[in-house]
Structures are given as structure tokens and as C-alpha cells.
Amino acid sequence: MESAQSIVPIKMTDPRVTRRVSVADSDICQSRFHIIFYYNKMSSQESAWTLAGWTRESLGRALHEQPIFGGRLRRGEEAEGVLEIVSNDGGIRLFEVRISKTLAEFLDLEEREEAEAELLYWKDIDEENPQFSPLFYFQVTNFQCGGYSVGISCSLLLADPLAIICFLSRWANIHSKMVSETEMTKPPLFYTPKFKPNASFYTNQVGSNEVKDRRKPLIFKTGKLNPNDVETRKALVLRCIEEAELKLGGKRASKFSLIVKTHSEPEEIEVESYLRQGLMEEKPLSFSSGISCGSWDDLGASEVIFYEGYKPVCVSHWIGSAPGEGLLVLTPCPDESVSEVFNVVVTIS
Template identity: 90%
Template structure:
């Protein structure tokens, strides 16, 4: 199916789709608990990022990248199998969810676009068009065990350039963990293809859909503009995330800073995802009404916060072919329009385990 929202926007076509699983069966399986779900809207919150690459050699193309991804991404999943996992209902209590590394796999798509990379990056409606470069299908809340939590879409441009679009549920991983996983996958891929005869075709070229045979439509493409939210990232001073009042104070302060940064108040409700440092790892989800939270203004947040940069995450260094760094990287969070979201993420540096990063959108 070929589609585009206006005559001025390029046309896209999804040409192939399959699942990528770890190259070896995961045993034992990992489990991450998701607790305190108070609003099902959090099911549809996800992080999107797009990496754009020029074609730098005759062997370098999105088609070749997609073909080798079956193996390289499978190797990355062997190291971190939770990224190929699924949500399921736990047995302990009704409504409790957990993410299990059941080797359900990452969904991989290949697509093409009717513009060159340079033309696309120069589009006035680029944000609208970018919604077609990532794929997302809403999690089935009744039967979540059948819904992928991670999608990769490789899109080929007319010039030979290509993009790698990522969609990942924020219940599965936070943006920092996602970028780290992508960096590791890119390193594995780059090393793998450098040790292989690049003139040799990949073993797993994605099978093409027959004409008019695809029933797949890009759900991000249909609603991705209205639920696209620009995130900010903050770094906190030392704090105890297990203290509820401290968390509420942090949420209030981050909302204030984000609203000052954007110059407006948009969301009436906020969800907070807390990634614990416990073993096994757990996601705690809380909901707050902005009016009550900001009016109450719990204890002042004394440890301080500073605004960080997405460039510090290292996404601009993600290279699937040695020396071919992305010419552009886009980030956004997709969620329910009019609702804000915060993710409280422990610092990966264990020497400062009481320091946290906070990702914030304000709806």
C-alpha cells in the first residue's frame, strides 16, 4: 500500500516485514515487573528515533543493512534478550504485568520513499513526513502477549541513502537504555560486515510483498503528528527515589522547568515511570493531575536539576558501517495528546547511583 497525506509529501511503501529473534534460545528467561498501572494510556507511550545515513559505497545501502540485520540484531538480542520480549499478565495478582524475554522478537520492516535523502531533510513538512519512517502498532491491552514492544524500520531513499527508524515502548526501556542498545547493535553490525565479504549478498534479504498483498498500514503515519511530543532531559542531584514525597517534588520541579522552557502549560495529567535499581528490575507507574500536584507543591526539591542535551546520549555516533555516521538524528515521544510523561532513570554510572536522569514531555 502506498500512501501520503498530501500531494506535497513523499509517498511511502512498506515492502517487507519479519521478526528478528535472538540467535540462541534465551534460558533462563528474564522478567521485569510492571507495577501500579493506574491508567492504560501508558500502554501506548513509546520512544521514536530516526537515524539518517548517506550512501558511502556501492555495498552500503538500506537494502543490504536490512538483509544483514537478521543476524546482527539477533546477536545483540542474545546479549539483551528483554528487548525481544513481550508483556504478559502475571500470576500473582489481577492486573499486574510483567515483561518476559520469551524470544517473541523485534519486528523488522523494510520500506521505500519517493524522494532523495537531501530532498526529504529539506521538507517544510518533515515532522509530519517522519511519522512514516517509524512503525508502531498499539499494544493490545486485553492480550498484550501478542504485541511487539520494539520495531525497526529501514527506509530506502531514491538516492541510495537510507534511514533506520526505531519505535520502542517506554514500559520496555527508557530512551537512554534504548540508545545504548542501538549503539551496541550498530557496533556488532559494523564489525560483522567488516569481517564478511561485502560483495557477498546477505543471507536474509527480507522477502518482498506481492503487489497489493500488504495489509500493513503505518499507524504512526496516521496519527503520529498529533501525538508527537518533544522531550527534555534533566539530570538530578542526589535523591532517594523510594520516597514518595521526594518523587512528587521532583515531578513538580521538572514540570515547572519544562513549561518554562516551552513557554506554555499544556498537559492536565502526567504519568511517571520509575525504573528501579532492584533485582529483578521493575517499572513503577504513577499518575498525577497537574492542578493538584502543582497546587500542593510538596516539599521543595533541594537537590537541584540541570537541563541535559540529547546529543550527550551518543546517538550521533551510531554507525552501522565504519565511518558512516548519521547526517541527522530525530527524537520524539509518542503518547496520548494533552498528557505529559516523565521517566525517572538511574544514572548508569554506579559510582553516582543516587543521581538520576529525568525525561520529560508536557503534552
């Protein structure tokens, strides 16, 4: 590891945005979405080091537009078990790392999925003092050939995978436009090679076992539904679980958590826990609105471009959560013309 720093919005957030989080099970606090973008070597004047150096400004601009991504969890004062995410400008953590392999060598590794634990960073949220824990981590890894990767880890309480990719696309657009208008022969102010590297005391909690056993999520799109109807949610959970298990196979999880982004004002996140046995015994009403399987290729991850002409050559993603548990994230469709249609991200053990 060559450097670590915090990226904050370019201007103070005022007024601050607050999002209420109702949590029944504390394990859900550690659930996160990981995504890694791989890029080939750029021109001699542009490198992963300059990408990280200019990021302080470009990501700062993106955070100014969506300050919640630089926020923190805190204990609410209203009721026990209620948390809040507040856009307090705590910032995103950025790490710059060097690896002793070329990009081609790394992508050809038989154990690549395990090795990808080195390409991103995560530290579990401190449940006693959550206000000190970042919810979003960003790591730039430099390969020997000049290629590089961008690894993202983001709490699922902060944003669902679709919202995360939308944020990354907006940031990449800001970055691409900014550097095209800048004298790129001049290194950015925060240019790591100008400084003597220091040994890092940071401990990465993304272990190789998690990456090896990672669970790639499926995406479903629902018909029209009322997300505030508890019985409808139970029926949807059961239907999505059955569909995911048919497609993915593997061991069946005995417990599932559902993260729901509501339409309330202010915005609220509700987290519910279900036992498979309990759902089966209840036999909730069948989900009549129907669901269809979506594709990750439609989310635009391959269009996250920081420098014009350099699309990612590979994108890897998965969800990290408590072992042996399934996880569902219910979020409104981004298309406002179909406001009653929802996306469901599902991962099973």
C-alpha cells in the same frame, strides 16, 4: 512496504528475564520513544538492502546480550493491574520500505515532520492480549538516491530513551564489526531485492498528526535522591514540570504520568499518575537536591554507525503518548559511580 519479518536472539534465552510493571493507567501502555537516523548513500556494494539483510544476524546477536528488548508484556498472576515483561524471544519486528524521493528532497521538505510518520512503524499494544504485541519496531527506508533511514519505535515500559540509544549503539557496533569480517560482495541470505515484493496488510498507527504535534523531550539530571520516597518523587515531578514548561512553553498539561525504574531485584517498573491540581494543592516539599538540564547531544545518537565512516547526517526523535498529558521517565544514571543520581526525561503537552 517491501518486506516484514521478526528478528529473534541467535540463541534461546535461558533463563528468561522477567520485569514486573505496576500500571495504574492503561493509557501509559501506548507511550513510546521514536528515533530516526538518516544516512547518505554507501558504496556500490553496500546499501540499505544489505543493511536490513545482515540485520537478522547482527540484531540477533545484540538481542542475545539483552533479550528483554525482544520480549513481550503479559498479565501477572499475583495481582490485578500488574503486568510483566518477559524475555520470551518473541522478537523485534523489522520492515523494509521504499520511498519515491531522494534523501536530500525529503530532508528539505517543509512538512518533513509530518512526513516522518512514513519512516517508522508502530502498532498499539493489545491491552486485552498484550503477549501478542511487539514492544520494539525497526524500519529501514530506502530513498531513491541510495540514502536510507533507520526508524525505531520502542515502548517506554520496555526501556527509557537513554537505554534505547545505548542498545542501538551496541547493536551498531556488533553490525559494523560483523560486516567488516564478512565477504560483503555476497548478498546476505535475507536480501529483499532477490524476492518479488508482496502487498502489505500492515497498518501503521504512527499518524501524521502525532508527528506534527510531537513533543520533544527534555533531559534533567538530579542530585542524589531516594527514588523509593513517594514525597520526594512528587516534589521532583512538580519541579521538572515547572522547569520544562518554562523552557518549552505551550499549553499546560492537567495530568502527568511518571515511569520509575527501581533498583529492586528482580527489576521493577512503577507507573504513577498525578493531576496538576492535586500536586499544587498538596504543595509537596521542595526538591532540595537540585536538577540540571542535560543535552541530547551527549547521549551518543550521532555515533550510531552501522558502516565505518558513515555517521548519521540527521537524527530526529520524539515521544508519543496520550494527547494532553505530560510524561516523565525516572531512571538511574548509567554511571555506577553515581548510583544515587538519576536522569529524568520529561515531555509536556
